[in-house]
Structure formats: structure tokens, C-alpha cells
Amino acid sequence: MKSAGLQEMVRKIFSSEETKSQFVSDPNSIISQFELTETERKAVFATHAKLGLVTGNSNQLSAVVGPLTYWL
Amino acid sequence: MQQEGQAELLQEEIENVLASLSGTGDFLAEINEAVTNTSQGISANKGHDLPWPLLPLMVCEAICGLSERALPAAASIVFFKAAADVFDDIEDADAPDSLSSKYGAAVATNVATALLFVAEKALLRLKGRGVDDADIVRVIDVINSYYLRACFGQHQDIVLSGSSISEDRYLEMIEMKTALQLQCSCHAGALLGNGNDKLIDIFSNTGRCLGMAAQIGNDIRGVTAGNDIITRKISLPVIYALANTDESARQRTKIAFSKNGESITYANEIKEMLFQTGAIQYAMIKMETYRQEGLKRLLEARKIGAHIERLEPFFK
Numbered sequence: 320m321k322s323a324g325l326q327e328m329v330r331k332i333f334s335s336e337e338t339k340s341q342f343v344s345d346p347n348s349i350i351s352q353f354e355l356t357e358t359e360r361k362a363v364f365a366t367h368a369k370l371g372l373v374t375g376n377s378n379q380l381s382a383v384v385g386p387l388t389y390w391l
Numbered sequence: 392m393q394q395e396g397q398a399e400l401l402q403e404e405i406e407n408v409l410a411s412l413s414g415t416g417d418f419l420a421e422i423n424e425a426v427t428n429t430s431q432g433i434s435a436n437k438g439h440d441l442p443w444p445l446l447p448l449m450v451c452e453a454i455c456g457l458s459e460r461a462l463p464a465a466a467s468i469v470f471f472k473a474a475a476d477v478f479d480d481i482e483d484a485d486a487p488d489s490l491s492s493k494y495g496a497a498v499a500t501n502v503a504t505a506l507l508f509v510a511e512k513a514l515l516r517l518k519g520r521g522v523d524d525a526d527i528v529r530v531i532d533v534i535n536s537y538y539l540r541a542c543f544g545q546h547q548d549i550v551l552s553g554s555s556i557s558e559d560r561y562l563e564m565i566e567m568k569t570a571l572q573l574q575c576s577c578h579a580g581a582l583l584g585n586g587n588d589k590l591i592d593i594f595s596n597t598g599r600c601l602g603m604a605a606q607i608g609n610d611i612r613g614v615t616a617g618n619d620i621i622t623r624k625i626s627l628p629v630i631y632a633l634a635n636t637d638e639s640a641r642q643r644t645k646i647a648f649s650k651n652g653e654s655i656t657y658a659n660e661i662k663e664m665l666f667q668t669g670a671i672q673y674a675m676i677k678m679e680t681y682r683q684e685g686l687k688r689l690l691e692a693r694k695i696g697a698h699i700e701r702l703e704p705f706f707k
């Protein structure tokens with residue numbers, strides 16, 4: 320299902336360098352402003368913990384994504 | 392039973408089902424090629440540790456401690472998926488190493504059709520594994536129902552190709568086209584493990600979540616590697632960018648992914664734009680939500696007695 324709260328949050332994060340930095344240093348300060356489900360909140364924190372802000376290709380990105388795609 | 396042992400047994404089951412086609416020369420060779428392409432060789436040691444064909448066996452074992460009674464169902468699902476993959480390649484006409492590219496659409500269509508019959512024959516072997524008739528009928532119904540829905544998902548993909556699509560519609564489509572196959576594997580495994588309705592429901596949903604996470608992961612890989620940008624494939628990061636970025640980025644995305652546009656020579660620019668607008672971040676978080684949901688379901692299964700030790704690492 321489309322996640323309105325999640326989309327708004329990601330839009331906000333990527334709207335400026337300031338909000339990007341804020342999210343990286345204190346993700347909860349951004350997350351708390353939006354209506355997310357419990358699973359979405361956990362997912363945002365987990366993605367942040369593994370990758371921070373995803374702004375480019377990296378070995379970490381491949382390591383997170385790669386194994387799941389082997390199920391196809 | 393360890394993964395390698397199960398892989399060998401499944402390979403043997405597949406060969407036994409295909410034994411009736413011995414002596415058909417190229418026909419059997421092409422069927423084997425389709426099966427190998429789909430199952431990536433089944434072996435647990437083919438470059439990665441996530442052999443999806445073993446999923447029905449792992450789920451069955453998680454519930455009842457035994458996996459061999461699920462072998463015919465696991466083989467059947469391999470054949471059904473192989474058929475679906477061959478038909479998909481014919482419809483897309485864009486895979487140079489597909490059966491249809493190598494041998495022509497007529498041969499490929501015939502091979503895929505044969506795989507459907509072989510898949511049904513595989514299910515009849517459940518009797519020899521001690522599965523009672525009522526459960527055999529249930530398994531046949533479950534697997535056929537899932538693959539019928541997969542055809543509807545494929546139909547949606549074909550008719551919507553090139554047109555704009557909402558995120559909800561896209562997620563619905565990938566659920567039917569992709570996630571459903573893993574859901575089917577888990578459902579069949581749980582049924583054959585004599586799971587109660589609650590366990591069957593939990594494992595089915597676990598499979599669905601795994602499939603959704605896997606497809607979104609595939610979408611992310613497709614744009615970050617650039618391939619899906621060059622082929623103009625609409626996927627979750629692209630749908631996000633079309634709905635959530637400024638006018639300039641939205642227009643660039645729209646033009647780049649327009650089916651009738653000129654060939655893309657600036658795939659790296661588009662990839663960079665998808666990163667910088669948060670499209671990849673969004674897709675990563677969505678992938679993670681399904682992974683988290685799948686793990687949550689699996690832990691529920693443990694609470695009611697299933698042994699999930701072999702499955703849990705796949706979600707962590």
C-alpha cells in the first residue's frame with residue numbers, strides 16, 4: 320500500500336542539505352514529525368542504521384539488496 | 392536435513408518426473424534448460440545461499456520436522472515457475488539468452504506448455520510420499536490458484552506497459568507476478584507440514600513479504616545498475632520520482648521512461664537524479680518494511696510451535 324506519511328518524510332529529508340544532515344545525525348527528529356506505522360518506523364531506523372542516507376551506489380547498498388534478489 | 396541434502400533430493404525428484412520424456416532428444420534438453428534457468432541449478436552452492444526451490448521443504452520441515460513429503464510440490468513449483476519464465480520471455484521479447492531468442496517462439500511456447508503438464512504430473516507423486524488424497528487435492532488447488540493469479544498479474548503488466556501507474560497498482564501487480572510465487576511455495580510447504588490454518592496463513596504471508604522485499608530489491612538493483620533505466624522499466628523508485636519530485640525532475644523522469652522516447656544516452660544522470668531525490672531511499676525503506684513484516688510473521692510461527700531456525704537468517 321502506498322505510504323503517504325513515508326513519502327512525505329522522504330520528500331522532506333531530501334528537500335535540503337540541512338534536513339539531510341539532520342536526518343543523518345538525529346533520525347528521530349525527522350521521523351517524529353510524520354505519521355508512520357510501527358513497521359515503517361522500524362524500517363526507517365533499520366535502513367538508517369545500515370546505510371544512513373542512500374545517495375549513491377556503494378558496497379553496503381549491494382550487500383543489503385543483493386541477497387534478497389536471489390529469491391527471484 | 393541440511394540444505395545440500397534437500398537440494399540433491401529435489402534434483403532427483405525433478406529428474407524422476409522428467410524421466411518419462413527420456414528419448415525425446417532436443418525436446419527434453421530444452422525443458423531441462425528452462426528448468427535450470429529458473430532454478431539456478433537448485434544446488435545450495437551455486438554462488439549464493441538462498442535456494443528458493445527449497446522453500447516448500449524448509450517450511451514443511453519447520454512445522455512437522457520432515458521435508459521429503461513436500462518434494463513433489465517443490466518440484467511442481469519449479470516446473471510452473473519455469474513455464475512462467477519462458478512465457479514471460481516470449482511476451483517481453485527482450486532477453487537474448489532466453490529459450491525464445493535461441494530456438495524461436497514456437498519451440499519456446501511448446502516447451503512452456505509441456506512444463507505445465509509436467510508440473511501437474513509432479514503433484515500426483517504426492518501419493519507416493521504418504522500424502523492423503525484430500526490433501527493432494529488441496530495442494531493441487533492451492534498451487535493452480537496461485538499461478539492463475541500470477542497470470543492475471545502478468546496480464547496487468549502487459550496491458551499497463553507504457554502507461555502511467557500508481558504505487559498501489561504497481562505493488563498489487565508485483566504481488567501477483569512475483570511475491571505470489573514465494574507465497575505459494577510457503578503455503579504448499581505449510582499445508583504438507585500438516586500445519587493448522589493459522590500456521591498456513593502465517594507462512595503464506597511470510598512468503599508474500601519475502602517476495603515483495605525481493606522484487607523491490609530487484610527494482611533498486613535494476614535502476615542503480617542502470618539496466619532498467621536503459622530499458623525504460625517502470626519500477627518503484629521511478630513511480631516515486633514521478634509523484635514526489637519537483638517539476639523539473641518529474642519531467643526528466645517522464646521523458647526518460649517514455650516508451651516512445653529516443654534512446655537514453657544519459658542513464659547515469661537519471662540514476663543520479665533518482666538517488667538525489669530520495670527515490671532509492673524510499674524504495675529501500677519499502678523493501679525493509681516488507682522484510683520486517685515477514686520476520687514478524689515468522690516469529691509468530693515460532694510462538695505456536697514452528698522451528699524457524701533455518702528460515703530466520705533469510706530475514707535478518
